[in-house]
Amino acid sequence: xxxxxxxxxxxxxxxxxxxxxxxxxxxxxxxxxxxxxxxxxxxxxxxxxxxxxxxxxxxxxxxxxxxxxxxxxxxxxxxxxxxxxxxxxxxxxxxxxxxxxxxxxxxxxx
Amino acid sequence: xxxxxxxxxxxxxxxxxxxxxxxxxxxxxxxxxxxxxxxxxxxxxxxxxxxxxxxxxxxxxxxxxxxxxxxxxxxxxxxxxxxxxxxxxxxxxxxxxxxxxxxxxxxxxxxxxxx
Numbered sequence: 001x002x003x004x005x006x007x008x009x010x011x012x013x014x015x016x017x018x019x020x021x022x023x024x025x026x027x028x029x030x031x032x033x034x035x036x037x038x039x040x041x042x043x044x045x046x047x048x049x050x051x052x053x054x055x056x057x058x059x060x061x062x063x064x065x066x067x068x069x070x071x072x073x074x075x076x077x078x079x080x081x082x083x084x085x086x087x088x089x090x091x092x093x094x095x096x097x098x099x100x101x102x103x104x105x106x107x108x109x110x
Numbered sequence: 111x112x113x114x115x116x117x118x119x120x121x122x123x124x125x126x127x128x129x130x131x132x133x134x135x136x137x138x139x140x141x142x143x144x145x146x147x148x149x150x151x152x153x154x155x156x157x158x159x160x161x162x163x164x165x166x167x168x169x170x171x172x173x174x175x176x177x178x179x180x181x182x183x184x185x186x187x188x189x190x191x192x193x194x195x196x197x198x199x200x201x202x203x204x205x206x207x208x209x210x211x212x213x214x215x216x217x218x219x220x221x222x223x224x225x
Binding site for chain 2: 002032033035037043044045046047050056088090091092096097098099100101102103104
């Protein structure tokens with residue numbers, strides 16, 4: 001069981017928007033910033049969002065992140081078929097003294 | 111450009127040992143905290159171990175505490191994970207990752223624990 005809670009699946013049609021949630025605790029998301037990753041099966045995770053809402057160079061502005069209290073969200077607008085992947089949230093946990101991850105959300109573009 | 115390249119994975123019997131290495135380049139390695147993160151087949155990401163840039167602070171997940179040892183050689187820009195008393199549930203892809211909450215990841219090294 002993962003420390004951060006994400007829905008196992010999400011879906012949308014091309015052009016639509018989708019939001020993926022990530023729920024944590026006071027010692028994880030409540031006290032620290034959140035990263036989001038995209039992982040295509042068989043490849044390494046790729047950083048999408050850092051420090052709650054910062055996009056690294058090269059990440060389209062269709063991807064955005066937000067955080068409130070002990071929860072965070074990843075929003076993807078203008079869905080492309082290439083967005084089909086697994087998405088993970090992560091945050092440092094002050095109680096566990098390490099980064100904790102969500103269980104991952106499989107995004108399907110119908 | 112940041113590059114992290116893992117090596118040392120392979121097939122090992124239960125109870126055996128394996129040492130993973132991660133060669134880092136493209137950044138001042140000694141200035142950055144590093145992690146090992148693993149992913150079992152078809153499963154999500156699981157943090158394994160953390161080490162600070164100076165080597166003074168080390169943390170482990172409970173699942174590997176007492177069996178795995180993380181270390182680094184800043185002169186060689188390298189990160190290591192010594193894995194002893196391996197179990198079937200340790201099977202997966204092991205990633206080295208830069209930063210306390212990872213930002214850059216290596217391509218991964220596959221570890222298979224099976225008889």
